Amino acid sequence: MAPLNKKIQKFLKDSIRVAPKISKKGELAELRNGLVSPYPQTRKDAIKKTIQQMTLGKDVSSLFPDVLKNIATNDVEQKKLVYLYVMNYAESHPELCILAVNTFVTDAQDPNPLIRCMSIRTMSMVRVDKILEYVEIPLRRTLQDDNPYVRKTAVICVAKLFQLNQELCIELGVLEDLVSALDDSNPMVVANATAALTEIHGVDPSVVSLPKLINSHVSQFLLALNECTEWARITILGALADYSAKDSLEAQDIIDRVSAHLQHVNPAVVLATIKVIIRNLPQIQQQNFKAISLKLSSALVSIMSTPPEMQYVALKNIRIILEKYPELLVKELRIFYVKFNDPLYVKLEKIDIMVRLVDATNLKQCNLLLTELKEYAMEFEPEFVSKSIQGITQLAIKYSGEKFVSKALDDLLELVDRTENLKDDCCIAMCDLLRHCPTNEKIASDICALLNSWAVPESSLISDAAKCNYIWLMGHYPEKFTDLEGKLDQMIENFVQEECMTQASILMTVVRLHTQLPGSTLQNVLEMATTSVNEIDIRDMAMIYWRCLSMPNSDTLVDQLCKSVAPIFENALDNFSTETLEKLLNELSTISSIYFRPQSVRAKRYVLRQNIVRGKRMDELKDMAKNEIAKNMNDDVLLDFGDDEPKTSSSGNVSSNLLDDLDDIFGFNSTGATTSSETKDMQSSTNKMNTSTTNTQDLLNLF
Amino acid sequence: MGNFFSSMFDRLWGVNKELRILILGLDGAGKTTILYRLQIGEVVTTKPTIGFNVETLSYKNLKLNVWDLGGQTSIRPYWRCYYTDTAAVIFVVDSTDKDRMATASKELHVMLQEEELQDAALLVFANKQDQPGALSATEVSKELNLVELKDRSWSIVASSAIRGEGITEGLDWLIDVIKEEQLAA
Numbered sequence: 001m002a003p004l005n006k007k008i009q010k011f012l013k014d015s016i017r018v019a020p021k022i023s024k025k026g027e028l029a030e031l032r033n034g035l036v037s038p039y040p041q042t043r044k045d046a047i048k049k050t051i052q053q054m055t056l057g058k059d060v061s062s063l064f065p066d067v068l069k070n071i072a073t074n075d076v077e078q079k080k081l082v083y084l085y086v087m088n089y090a091e092s093h094p095e096l097c098i099l100a101v102n103t104f105v106t107d108a109q110d111p112n113p114l115i116r117c118m119s120i121r122t123m124s125m126v127r128v129d130k131i132l133e134y135v136e137i138p139l140r141r142t143l144q145d146d147n148p149y150v151r152k153t154a155v156i157c158v159a160k161l162f163q164l165n166q167e168l169c170i171e172l173g174v175l176e177d178l179v180s181a182l183d184d185s186n187p188m189v190v191a192n193a194t195a196a197l198t199e200i201h202g203v204d205p206s207v208v209s210l211p212k213l214i215n216s217h218v219s220q221f222l223l224a225l226n227e228c229t230e231w232a233r234i235t236i237l238g239a240l241a242d243y244s245a246k247d248s249l250e251a252q253d254i255i256d257r258v259s260a261h262l263q264h265v266n267p268a269v270v271l272a273t274i275k276v277i278i279r280n281l282p283q284i285q286q287q288n289f290k291a292i293s294l295k296l297s298s299a300l301v302s303i304m305s306t307p308p309e310m311q312y313v314a315l316k317n318i319r320i321i322l323e324k325y326p327e328l329l330v331k332e333l334r335i336f337y338v339k340f341n342d343p344l345y346v347k348l349e350k351i352d353i354m355v356r357l358v359d360a361t362n363l364k365q366c367n368l369l370l371t372e373l374k375e376y377a378m379e380f381e382p383e384f385v386s387k388s389i390q391g392i393t394q395l396a397i398k399y400s401g402e403k404f405v406s407k408a409l410d411d412l413l414e415l416v417d418r419t420e421n422l423k424d425d426c427c428i429a430m431c432d433l434l435r436h437c438p439t440n441e442k443i444a445s446d447i448c449a450l451l452n453s454w455a456v457p458e459s460s461l462i463s464d465a466a467k468c469n470y471i472w473l474m475g476h477y478p479e480k481f482t483d484l485e486g487k488l489d490q491m492i493e494n495f496v497q498e499e500c501m502t503q504a505s506i507l508m509t510v511v512r513l514h515t516q517l518p519g520s521t522l523q524n525v526l527e528m529a530t531t532s533v534n535e536i537d538i539r540d541m542a543m544i545y546w547r548c549l550s551m552p553n554s555d556t557l558v559d560q561l562c563k564s565v566a567p568i569f570e571n572a573l574d575n576f577s578t579e580t581l582e583k584l585l586n587e588l589s590t591i592s593s594i595y596f597r598p599q600s601v602r603a604k605r606y607v608l609r610q611n612i613v614r615g616k617r618m619d620e621l622k623d624m625a626k627n628e629i630a631k632n633m634n635d636d637v638l639l640d641f642g643d644d645e646p647k648t649s650s651s652g653n654v655s656s657n658l659l660d661d662l663d664d665i666f667g668f669n670s671t672g673a674t675t676s677s678e679t680k681d682m683q684s685s686t687n688k689m690n691t692s693t694t695n696t697q698d699l700l701n702l703f
Numbered sequence: 704m705g706n707f708f709s710s711m712f713d714r715l716w717g718v719n720k721e722l723r724i725l726i727l728g729l730d731g732a733g734k735t736t737i738l739y740r741l742q743i744g745e746v747v748t749t750k751p752t753i754g755f756n757v758e759t760l761s762y763k764n765l766k767l768n769v770w771d772l773g774g775q776t777s778i779r780p781y782w783r784c785y786y787t788d789t790a791a792v793i794f795v796v797d798s799t800d801k802d803r804m805a806t807a808s809k810e811l812h813v814m815l816q817e818e819e820l821q822d823a824a825l826l827v828f829a830n831k832q833d834q835p836g837a838l839s840a841t842e843v844s845k846e847l848n849l850v851e852l853k854d855r856s857w858s859i860v861a862s863s864a865i866r867g868e869g870i871t872e873g874l875d876w877l878i879d880v881i882k883e884e885q886l887a888a
């Protein structure tokens with residue numbers, strides 16, 4: 001008993017020591033006494049102690065009135081401390097804030113510009129209506145201050161005020177002051193006014209006509225650019241990037257004047273500059289193009305020697321730029337070689353970029369990259385290896401020559417031979433290669449020979465996509481497999497537990513080969529697919545097959561359904577739609593370029609998510625949605641099948657759109673038929689199965 | 704460390720000690736005008752005080768920490784936050800504002816009930832004497848029921864903050880009382 005007691009005591013002691021000390025009554029009372037002490041120095045000490053407690057995360061808000069008494073002082077340090085405290089706790093004591101108003105207003109006229117700034121900044125930052133009521137005069141005064149430091153602060157305060165209270169901000173008419181600040185003699189004020197206007201425009205585009213303002217201030221921006229700090233520079237460059245030059249001369253002029261900033265040490269400045277140049281690039285004259293792209297490429301290369309996080313951002317942006325100007329970095333392949341100490345996320349992006357930028361007409365370069373990728377595939381990080389293997393296929397298909405494809409295939413064969421657990425990735429990769437050269441007997445035989453040699457395919461492969469590809473191959477080249485029936489049976493055994501791509505693939509293959517298989521196999525699969533599978537698409541497919549098979553001319557029908565040839569797989573790299581690409585180029589070096597989703601799309605999604613998800617648990621919602629859709633689909637599609645064509649297809653569409661949306665919400669990877677073009681756009685290269693999945697999908701879509 | 708010693712020193716010798724004085728009264732009575740009359744000896748243009756003003760002034764070798772609180776109805780409830788350690792209250796009355804004498808009287812007596820102000824001396828300024836029709840100090844004293852005050856040193860002085868009349872007289876009285884009380888204590 002005794003030791004247990006001791007343990008409990010020790011535990012209590014420890015937990016008390018670990019937990020932050022809760023300020024005792026006594027401690028607060030002591031601080032309060034200090035704050036109202038008749039001795040100035042004691043008061044200041046007490047303020048310091050209070051702030052100290054505050055920064056430790058203790059709640060000292062009950063001292064608010066007493067701290068506030070010390071706000072009116074000539075001691076700048078003390079004033080700063082009290083302001084700090086007020087900012088922190090104002091919202092918890094909105095009524096008491098009124099006691100500070102007089103001091104704020106007086107401080108906004110203090111001879112010391114720092115104090116003027118402090119006051120106006122605090123007033124427009126604190127979410128207390130009583131304070132905002134009195135902000136007008138100080139704000140107006142500081143907007144016209146003699147000191148540029150004060151003006152540049154006041155300008156930002158307008159944007160803050162706008163966020164807190166739009167009506168008030170418009171009513172006070174300070175937006176007009178903001179607009180005239182664009183003509184300020186001080187570049188920092190111009191930059192901050194631009195930033196403030198951009199922010200306000202983002203909240204409500206109707207209150208300021210930003211594009212018009214930018215149009216009329218280009219020359220101010222270009223002038224201010226060279227004299228302001230780097231962050232202000234980014235803002236101004238951002239505004240310039242929204243401007244479309246009138247003609248090629250102006251475009252060239254803008255490019256010339258911003259180009260110097262391509263060499264800036266801050267990568268954000270470099271990216272912002274690149275954005276301006278890219279914006280003007282389509283307008284310039286052909287003979288100048290070369291020189292500019294040289295500058296651009298060396299700037300892009302320079303950001304690749306920054307810390308990994310920035311490299312990542314750079315790589316994402318490069319990916320977008322390359323899609324528009326594929327020839328830009330063609331000579332710089334080596335810069336993107338993976339370094340052993342790169343973090344995984346950078347490695348994955350680098351592989352993607354290299355495959356994209358390699359010159360498909362340059363055999364030497366392609367060979368170099370192939371060797372490089374093969375080396376990566378022998379590393380140990382699974383995602384990195386998968387991506388490299390995927391890269392090998394993408395590269396081979398990009399170069400396209402059959403000889404090169406064979407070489408890539410040999411590399412893959414060698415890789416599987418070396419490492420057991422690459423079977424999944426290699427299976428997918430090889431099937432992709434085969435789809436690119438469907439007529440090449442040698443390739444087909446090599447691949448089938450390898451896959452045929454796996455004794456228990458069911459347990460060799462793990463991922464849905466890999467299994468799907470494997471079964472597709474069996475269906476396509478049945479003569480190249482020994483014990484086809486046995487292998488298929490292994491897969492069929494787990495039919496119900498498999499994921500839907502594998503299920504679909506099994507279903508198709510069994511139907512396609514039904515003449516070579518025992519009748520019970522077909523019956524068995526069709527039954528399972530129509531009764532025991534949750535996935536609507538699979539059920540549908542099975543229904544259709546079943547109907548066809550029970551028609552009088554079933555053989556020709558099934559032939560037509562199953563023997564059609566998959567389209568040749570021309571491009572293993574995903575692309576943006578033209579529209580998306582243009583939007584992304586306009587939003588370069590913003591969060592859009594990380595997600596590869598333009599802002600308009602992101603905003604829409606957000607709303608959708610809010611409306612639907614509010615107040616519901618995720619799994620609850622998921623079940624609800626699935627049931628609802630399953631019910632509709634059963635009613636509409638299955639019952640009306642055949643006799644009411646238009647209605648069927650339209651309702652089918654609606655529900656599949658719905659499915660899309662839901663899948664997006666839940667972050668599912670959409671399956672076969674339900675991949676909308678938008679999701680294809682955004683399927684980022686980080687998803688390692690990505691391209692192979694899409695390919696597998698169009699295999700499935702065939703039937 | 705330096706701070707620590709200097710604050711110890713302050714406390715040991717009583718130097719740098721500040722006396723807290725509150726200026727209270729209804730809005731528009733002339734509190735802020737009086738404060739700055741004392742501080743810089745001039746009439747300043749004022750706006751209604753939303754919150755407070757505080758100035759430190761030296762008067763007859765004493766350091767006075769004078770607080771002028773806003774008198775609007777919405778701010779009056781917060782006066783109490785400032786009562787601790789108050790040596791004296793200066794209550795300013797607009798002698799021309801006959802309609803609100805009762806309100807002023809009520810606010811004054813409620814305030815003086817407060818435990819924390821039991822030892823505080825009271826000086827009333829019957830302000831705005833330069834205006835025609837202003838009540839005299841005696842009349843104001845009656846309106847405010849000052850005779851009822853027990854156990855408190857109090858005085859009423861007719862003043863005009865604009866002309867600078869009565870202000871120093873009042874303050875002189877106040878300082879004498881405070882000094883006496885400090886000696887007694």
Ligand SMILES: Nc1nc2c(ncn2[C@@H]2O[C@H](COP(=O)(O)OP(=O)(O)OP(=O)(O)O)[C@@H](O)[C@H]2O)c(=O)[nH]1
Nearest residue numbers: 730731732733734735736749751752774831864865
């Ligand atoms: N004629 C005259 N006007 C005065 C006198 N004292 C103050 N005033 C005027 O009265 C008005 C209000 O004075 P303030 O000092 O702002 O009044 P307050 O008591 O501080 O008012 P709140 O801050 O709202 O509580 C101002 O216009 C002053 O000029 C005085 O002695 N005579």
Ligand SMILES: [Mg+2]
Nearest residue numbers: 734735751752
């Ligand atoms: Mg006042």
